[in-house]
Amino acid sequence: MSLRTYYVVFGALLALTALTTAAAYVHVGGIGPLPADAIHLAIALSIAAVKATLVGLYFMHIRHAGGLTRLFAIAAIGWLVILMALTFADIARR
Amino acid sequence: MRIPNPILLDFRLVPEDASTIAARTDALYAFLVAVAVFFSALVFILVTVFAVKYRRRPGVKAAPTGHGHLLLEVTWIVIPFILVMIMFVWGAKLFIRIRQPPPDAMEINVVARQWMWKLQHPNGRREINELHVPAGVPVRLRMVSEDVIHSFYVPAFRLKQDVLPGTYMSLWFEPTKPGEYHLFCAEYCGMEHAGMKGRVVVMEPEEYQKWLTAGPPVQSMADAGRELFVTRAGCQSCHSPTSGGRGPDLAGVYGRRRELNDGRSVLADESYLRESILRPDSHLLAGYGDRSLMPPYLGQLSEDDVIQLIAYIKSLPRNGAARADAASVRDQAPPAPAATRPAES
């Protein structure tokens, strides 16, 4: 991967950091049944996910890695989802 | 209870059956035993027969396996699958029944601690490691622990429920047969876990009534709660029509949906009341600002106290108007809370 890509990704990451901090200060109202908190959380997590994806794809070279590496990365996320989803199946509906 | 008797004639395979659930559990058990025996026997017999019939003999070669047999594979996937689905549905139905107390159940409070059970009947009568209940009447236990996790277990009822610190757990049953049954603590809770046992005494309803009122007169739970409310705990100073509406009127709160200031709405059940008393900030009522005026009572009140306060709050008439003193001052409530409590009606 070229050096330029690295610098571009770096810039994007910094910009996103600024964006996420700024977004936290913006006052949003609730949308429908969603309270403002949830909206902030959704924004913050989406930005974080984009950042993590950038780091993964370009800095960790998943973009150019084999299928197995991708499978591993997906498995990690998938199992985290299992852990959280089934735990919440309990606590959200006690 | 049976006299312990090591003679095989007395050998029982299931415990006594003394609740409306027990026979259902036993029926399910019988079904599962049948499935288990069938499959174990199948596997045992096949293995034995093959092992004998196809034992190694000089000059006799094994027949080739070939490449499997799809139909067989499907068969032994599908048949167990059907069976387990039956098991699931049956078990789930029973479980849902176990988890849904009839609305008219009589309530008894259970406080567990290392290593004893403290029980209290609505009329205030207390007992330790013994529970007297009438036959034929549904009973709901409201249980909480003062320390670690315990578990309330009555084999003759086929019922058990863990008792946690910090939250109310409930368990209901309807005893069917007068008698004495084991009460065990089934969750390991420290040194004398094995000693944390007692008896459940199921009595004919009339006898139970007699038993209830026997002994020294006691204050009912709600009365004890009122006393606490007014005097020692000092709730009255805010939660009373005369306190200028510093705190909400508690009459009829139980069983209603409450609007919280973070936008959620929750059902005011016993756990909610408990949290509201011990940790008012954990669900703040809408319209009362960002911080509760109410002091947290965590550490000030014992689990017993809280249970009595709740009994009192629950005893307040649901309709505020029914309480003469409350009704007269109802509109004096501060406008802010009233305006932001749309769910109350």
Next chain:
Amino acid sequence: MHTSSTLTEHTADRGRAGHVPGLAHHFDDLAQQRQAGTLGMWAFLITEVMFFGGMFTAYAYYRYRYPAAFAAGSAHLDVTLGTINTAVLIGSSLTMVLAVHAAQLGRNRDIVRFFLMTIGLGLVFLVIKAFEYGHKWRDHLVPGRHFRWHGDGGGGPVQLFYSLYFAMTGMHALHMVIGMALIGVLAVMAGRGRFTPQNHNAVENIGLYWHFVDVIWIFLFPLLYLLGVHT
């Protein structure tokens, strides 16, 4: 939790291998050895995801249950320092990826340079973190007997927030310290000219590790710091 073995496995076995320098005896060729190394590192990162995942689950649960307390607790964190630290860590990821790039070209001098920059930025991060911890201690926000809370949300659940804050950032910091130590070791090896375009697995693996630590922070930052600012 980490060992240098993962990283130096192949390289350290040199000498025993027949003709190919840097090839361990039990591998057929460098490609196989490299594939194994990369795969091993990714497998290890999976375990790391699950390790932090347990804490993220606890966080999600308690936040769901005590939103007000979590917002109140979070409001006492320093967003400015948090943002600066995020930038610092992203910067260290950049220098790390440049080190890996240098390794791919076999430029050992550059590897050393970028490694030192990475360690430097890591240190900056930790120093800032230490200041933040110090403030928390001063403000009685370190959970335990010392803890005092006079704000909103209720003392208990706010303490839960801080318990998780310290557990998560502490575990993250520990990972950084270990990472920096390993980078130090590899920097020495690079200083001796050990890496070639064919054989620089260890550098790539430490890179993966470091980026992973960065990714964890990318999630920690909004979840811990930004949750309280808009309330």
Next chain:
Amino acid sequence: MTTLPYSSPPTELNYLNVRYTLASWLLSVDHKRIAILYLLTITFFFALGGIFAVLIRMDLATPSPDLVTSETYNKLFTMHGVAMVFFFLIPGVPAVFGNFLVPMMIGARDLAFPRLNLLSWYIFATGGLFTLTSMVLGGVDTGWTFYTPYSSTYANTHVISAALGIFLTGFSSILTGLNFLVTIHTMRAPGMTWFKMPLFIWAHYATSIIILLGTPVVAIAIVLVFIERVFRIGIFDPALGGDPILFQHLFWFYSHPAVYIMILPSMGIVSELVTCFSRRRIFGYKFVAMSSVLIAVIGFLVWGHHMFVSGQGMYASLVFSYLSFFVAIPSAVKVFNWTATLYKGSISYHAPMLYVFGFVGLFTIGGLTGLFLANLGLDVHVHDTYFVVAHFHYIMVGGVIMAYMGGLHFWWPKMTGRLYSEGWARLGALIIFVGFNLTFFPQFLLGYLGMPRRYHYYPEEFQVLNVMSSAGATILGVGYLIPIVYLVWSLRWGPVAGPNPWGAKGLEWQTSSPPPTENFETTPVVTEEPYAYEEDAEVAVAH
């Protein structure tokens, strides 16, 4: 059975006789030597756990608390569970047979990361020492499940060092799993495609997945308990609004899949043995292989079945129960395929095969009673009673240890170069089988009658069954001593085994016994499917 006279030790250089110094063992990166290190360590913990078990059973022979105090009793079952689960059964098959055989079966010279492998043994030993320390200092009494708030706040025994020990073995287990995963992916011999791999390898592959994805979660759960206890920082503390059930979720997220860490490798053993001793290709290879992977995956979705009465929500309990039943299907597939493999085979009754018979029968009973527990309505009654104790001993002792013993006998000639005494071995297997059933079958009845587990003393009506169980345990204990004696004996006086005493087909049998350090003189090339027994003209077996 022919008994050869004392024969001189093999003269070629092998992994055992290359060097004799202690350092050459303790610093060895040879997977075979590390396997032996593990074998010795876990045997020690098995004996330790067994001694605790014997004490438990002695105490329970009478209803009254007579042999030991309640506090000691609680420590006994805790340390029994901890030693057996974390220091014997979880490392058990993978760290001994997996370490020894995974590289050989796929035709590799070693595991991918030999030093990491040695490190994992050191971490394991260190973890063991921590746990032993806590035992020597006075023991732990939390139960092997470490439920909070008892473990974090109320217990005043040595929880901290025990927890640290378990954390460390978890880490060691992760390194082992990682090593297997990478090795299986990258180091298979030419021609060994995925579906030409022995089922033992599939089993270890699936096990590695579980180890990697599950262990870190219990590690963090333990770390959190640890800091809660040491620094009084509450994370599960109900006084602060924390939830003890969260700990249970994190614990069982690992510890349920962990039961498959124990059973899958031993299922792998059974697949190897059942084919060899019935001289037949495995029936339904792909189904058996895939069922391992399926068990590993579905195994992660069912942990809440340990929490039906814990206060877990009803909705979640329904989901967990439903999913639990799905695990039964791939297990059923395995059992039926093994049975079908016997059909029209040429079956011999060597000791390893006797253990296989034991495994299949006892695992079936253990597994089927697992369905009783997965059943919501019924579990309310039998949860935390001896029914559960019987269930898991049927699987772990009747299943896993049977397969472990089978594997030990099967690969003993490969590992040591010597044959054990077949007659004694059959006798031992028989005694173990009888003793086992006598010990644990009565516990099913006890459980349904309502006897809670972890009880130091109990109402008198439970005595008859308890006495039976204690009597059985004595027989079982003797049964385990017999193999120790004749196996050790065989090391010196056993006949020389030769490379392939069983006429078995795996790659591990194509090299000398004991194998040379590099396993194979030349990298083998695989052309056949595994278990190609049917091509053999005539069977030639040593005994």
